[in-house]
Amino acid sequence: MQWFGLATYEKNLKRHTAWVDNAKLYDLVELNRVGDLGIAAPLLQSIEQTISAWDQLQLEPLVDRIKNLIQSGQVTYLASNTYTLCSPYQPGRIFAAASNYYEHAQEMGTKLIERSESSPFVFMKAETCITHPGSPVIKPSSVEKLDWEVELGVVIGVGGRHISVEKALDHIAGYVVFNDISSRDLTRRNDYPFSHDWFRGKSFETFGPMGPWLVPRDCLGNPNNFRLLLDVNGVRMQDGNTKDMIFDTAEQIAYLSRMTTLKPGDLIATGTPTGVGMGRNMFLQPGDIMKASVEGIGYIENQVEAEVDH
Secondary structure (H helix, E strand, O other), X not given: XXXXXXXXXXXXXXXXXXXXXXXXXXXXXXXXXXXXXXXXXXXXXXXXXXXXXXXXXXXXXXXXXXXXXXXXXXXXXXXHHHOXXXXXXXXOOEXXXXXXXXXXXXXOOOOOOOHHHOOOEEEEEXXXXXXXXXXXXXXXXXXXXXXXXXXXXXXXXXXXXOOOHHHHHHHEEEEEEEEOOEEHHHHEOOOOOOOEOHHHHXXXXXXXXXXXXXXXXXXXXXXXXXXXXXXXXXXXXXXXXXXXXXXOHHHHHHHHHHHOOEOOOOEEEOOOOOOOHHHHOOOOOOOOEEEEEEOOOEEEEEEEEEOOOO
């Protein structure tokens, strides 16, 4: 399938859905009106609705028709100064893989046993952590060690339980860029006999920049060879590849589905490669700008701001 994305944007205080071609946004309602495409209502209303009906959608026939509309000049793209790009959709649940790259585990001082004797380590982030591409990441006054983690975000489009590894990729709607913002100091605890509190350290609001759009699975193929990059203030910090995951995307989906029924709209943050701030003893400060990107998807850019005392 030819590349395209599905985006959400805000204009005049209302949210709209858009088709993305060559990093340009085309309003879906306008495309449908001009091209008489017969696009199903869920696709026009919101990407949440689109994902909920993913197994019923017929996107492929639309690709050529929309490409032809765009190339013929019958529709024009949205000027970038006329809208605000939003997160593509609001996940229902966010599952996140910890220490899923060997070099990242090493930089964090995490000792892993042999893969054959282990299984994925998954925690959950609050869904309220999601924030838009271009929106600020707020550094709470209680946080001293604010860190970045670029990750491939996998969006479930077809739910299921006890999904096999062999069929796991069939359950994916698409992919997004995800930045798993983390408070390293609040993730560690000494007031309980449990050394880590993943939820507390990673669930503050704005700790989940996501975007810039959802790219359908069939546009990118197998997710086991995507390059991941993250820059802070223009300096390269992370440069990894999903082929180096300890447990790949399919294995993570299968693992999660043994415990819970995966649902359309669930987001899996599949882990981060080496190069985080913790390994450098370098942490984010107000004014710092992060640019996180995943090959084949795009990039998101977020600036750190200090929390305003209330």
